[in-house]
Amino acid sequence: MGEFFTKLFDTSDYPPRWDCGNWSDGEGWLHILSDIGTWSAYTAIPIVLLYFAAKRKDFPFTKLFGLFAAFILLCGTVHLVEAIIFWYPIYRVSGLLKLATAVVSWIAVIILIRYAPRMLHLPSMMATNKQLLSEIEQRKQVERDLRWLQARYEAFLSGTSSIIWTTDAQGNFIVPQTSWQRFTGQPWTEHKDSGWLNAVLPEDRSEITGLWNSSTKDRSSRQIQGHIWHAESQSYRPVITEAVPVIDQSGQVREWVGTVSDIHEQRRAEESLSAAEARASQRLKELELIYETAPVGMSLIDQQHRCLRINERHAQMNGISRHQQLGRQVEELMPGIADQIQPLYETVFETGKPVENYEIYAQTPGDEERHCWLMNFHPLVDETEAVWAVSCIIQDITDRKQLEETLRKSEQAALQANLAKSEFLANMSHEIRTPMAAIAGYADMLLERLQEPDDRQCVIVMKRNGEYLLELINDILDLSRIEAGKLEVELEPVSLPVLIGEIQSLMHVRAQEKELDLTVKFVGKVPETIQTDSIRLRQVLINLLGNAIKFTDEGEVRLGVRLISDSEPPEIEFAVQDTGIGIPEEQQKKLFKPFSQGDTSVTRAYGGSGLGLAISKRLVGMLDGSIWVTSEVGEGSVFHVRLPLDSLEDVPLIEPDLTTLSAEETAAESDVLPVLNCRVLVVDDRREIRHICQHFLEKAGATVQLAQDGQAGVDTILAARESDAAYDVILMDMQMPRLGGLEATAVLRAQGVETPIIALTADAMKGDREQCLQAGCNDYLSKPIDHAQLVEIVWKYSRRDQREAE
Incomplete structure (x- = not known):
């Protein structure tokens, strides 16, 4: 036995239960969680039992609660140990606990057998208690009824605005009068006996005393008018007192019961009613005056379409005096428009609903010219909700209609002018971009061939100025599209980090050209993606x-990005800060207006059209954001852009780390172009565009053929398909003689040609890309053509075509 207790917590003799048998995770945890749940419940039950035993000292069997608590607690501990054995095989502790549970269980059985006879007597005690409780409840109910009656009586006295009083046979107050004290403010010491007369208006006391004495003598009911003191308003209020005698069995007056009603509000109401009637009469006169002098025609028509009433303005419209129109039908008064308005009257009579803003063009007997009349018809109903008449309001809106027509024509002219402007801009875009494409293309070709630094510099200057001219064209087109x-x-x-990384790589080259530092920083955590x-x-x-780079000669340019999460909705802020020339305060208000800069000296020193910030403000507005600037002359400027965000609940917040590419890396990256191994057809009516495309594509390894218009392109493509020498990619200009690019593409798709078609266009207005794609083009390349983009897009679609063929 000693060895048992020394090895009580020794787990080396038995393996954990996880190692016994083929337990799955589900089976094992089913047992473990069940044992733990049983243990927790078995622990809670003894606590409740012991709490009850501690609170109910009068219960005769409280010791049983302690015994049951020990028994249940031991049972729960056995289950806890069973869960622990899955990891620590303390089987000796388990056995010892089971033994203790068995001993306590049998003790509980023995004690229950001993106490069972005594517990059987409990129901009779409970019945006695139940009967006693029933009698107590009945007595309480009687007391509650009495209190309720008393409370109702007191509430009746205190809640009524009138005074309820009782006196003895001689008219003396013998008990305190609650409602009298509340109204007059007289305490019991003042209004007892006949002291209540002191609250009556002195001028009324003698009359009231005489009437009261006569009532007590002949024992008759009496109604008396007078004035008594009102404590709240501190004035004597007019009242009506009613007194009724209470006769006993011997025919004698036992007491008097009566009421005192305050008629102050009633008199005020009567006075107000008189005043209201006077005001109503005055307003009626005013309405009559308005009716007679109104600048619109007004009339009243009955169910037989007879004129019951008409004002002077309507009579003038009809050209007949007022008294001659009364009682006559509309058909007699206005024969020219009666057939148009009579159905409207009938509609109002039948439906009971108004007919509003009905326009009629017609002549009346009062004027030979045609007028436009705006008419409104409203029903007048009687107490049965039946329509007995229709009120007609008519207004001559001929001048207004003529003005509206003039405005409509002006608006159409403005729309046509705007359309003409858009067409002009689209045409100018095409006309300028097409030669720009040739200039840019041949500049790139010259740069490949020239070796002399001065010659290359001249070509680079030409190319830069061409790009600058293209930027101006794009700005003008963007502003025009936004305003339209x-x-x-x-x-x-x-992806916010990817977007900022692309912008950083692009602008890093510009900053290095001016030997400026360009830094990008994310302030705190920002959303990984934004909408x-x-x-x-x-x-x-x-x-x-x-x-910022243009207007900064030395120092640095920074782009800061931060999340503003405490706003509603949350916002993302971009702050562009520079150490440049700064902007005077009086010039900051003009910054976001088209064609505006700080001043003319800025334009001369730095150049620019002044459209960039105007376009940026409008674009930010279209994104529901805001843009503003803070600046100090000579210290630099900070431009802030804030955009609202959707809910951030499902968007992870990150701290991005961007790496700035060097100028050499960026240049090297842009110089690496794919090698082409495909057949390409270039369809364009401009020889120089065909030549430029052919040059760059053949240099990249492609085999190139040319077509000078859309019809020639269609014929060439169909012929190549018939000879099993189909092209891999087609470059198709959109504006060509004989057959345009859109029409040529539609013809090819209708003939079953599935070759990728890349649209070449100088158009840059809204819908150009969508129009090309809807016609059947696979992609879109705008002029002037960037040779790197040209090679990339041809490589992309030639590779895709080859993969699909495989």
Whole structure:
């Protein structure tokens, strides 16, 4: 036995239960959680039992609660140990606990057998208690009824606005009068016996005393008018007192019961009613005056379409005097328009609903010219809700209609002018971009061939100025599209770190050209993705960073990005800060207006059209955001852009770490172009565009053929298909003689040609890309053509075509 207790907690003799048998995780945890749940419940039950025993000292069997608590607690501990054995095989402790549970269980059985006879007597004691409780409850109910009657009587006295009083046979107060004291403010010491007369108006006391004495003598009911003191208003109020005698069995007056009613409000109401009647009479006169002098025609028509009433203005419209129109039918008075308005009267009579803003063009006997009349018909109903008459209001709106027609024509002229402007801009875009494409293309070709630094510098200057001219064209087109409402934003999930990284890499080269530091910093955690239009947001940030670099000669340019989570809704803020020339306060208000800069000296020193910030402000507004600037002359400027965000509940917050590319890395990356191994057909009516495309594509390894218009392109493509020499990619200009690019693409798709078609166009207005894609083009490349983009897009679609063929 000694060895048993020394090894009580020794687990080396038995393996854990997890190692016994083929337990699955589900089976094992089913046992473990069940044992733990049983143990927790078995622990809670003894606590409740012991709590009850501690609170109910009068219960005769409280010791049983302690015994039951020990028994249940031991049972729960056994289950807890069973759960522990899965990891620690303390089987000796388990056995010892089971033994203790068995001993306590049998003790409980023995004690229960001993106490059972005594417990059987409990129901009779409970019945006695129940009977006693029933009698107590009955007595309490009687007391509650008495208190309720008393409370109702007191509430009746205190709640009524009138005074309820009782006196003895001689008219003396013998008990305190609650309602009298409340009304007059007289305490019991003052109004007892006949002291209540002191609250009566002195001028009324003799009359009231005489009437009261006569009532007590002949024992008759009496109604008396007078004035008594009102404590709340501190004045004597007019009242009516009613007194009724209470006769006993011997026919004698036992007491008097009566009421005193305050008629002050009643008299005020009567006075107010008289005043209201006077005001109503005055307003009626005013309405009559308005009716007679109104600048619109007004009349009243009955169910037989007879004129019951008409004002002077309506009579003038009809050309007949007022007294001659009364009682006559509308058909007699206005024969020219009766057939149009009589159905309207019938509609109002039948439906009981008004007919409003009905326009009629007609002549009346009062004027030979045609007029436009605006008419409104409203029903007048009687107490049975039946329509007995229709009120007609008529207004001559001929001048207004003529003005509206003039405005409509002006609006159409303005719309046509705006359409002409858009068409002009689209045409100018095409006309300028087409030669720009040739200039840019041949500049790139010259740069490949020239070796002399001065010659290369001349070509580089030409190319830069061409790019600058293209930027101006794009700005003008963007501003025109925004003002015409033809520029839309497309919201989609955008990776914020990727977007900022692309902008940083692009602007880093510009900053290095001016030997400026460009830093990008995320302040705290920001959303990994945001819902926005990435193209428009990139355009805004590149514009702001480009301005910051342009107007900064030394120092640095910073782009800060931070999340403002405490606003509603949350916002993302972009702050572009520079150490440039700064902006005077009086010039800051003009910054976001088209064609505006700080001043003319800025334009001369730095150049620019002044459209960038105007476009940025409008784009930010279309994204439901805000943009503003803070600046100090000579210290630099900070441009802030805030955009609202959707809920951040499902969006992870991160701290991005961007790596700035060096100029060499960026240049190297842009110089690496894919090698082409495909057949390409270039269809364009401009020889120089065909030549430029052929040059760059053949240099990249492609085999290139040319077609000078859409019809020639269609014929060439169909012929190549018939000879099993189909092209891998087609470059198709959109504006060509004989057959345009859109029409040529539609013809090819109708003939079953599935070759990828890339649209080449100088158009840049809204809908150009969508129009090309709807016609059957696979992609879109705008002029002037960037040779790297040209090679990339041809490689992309030639590879896709080859993969599909495989």
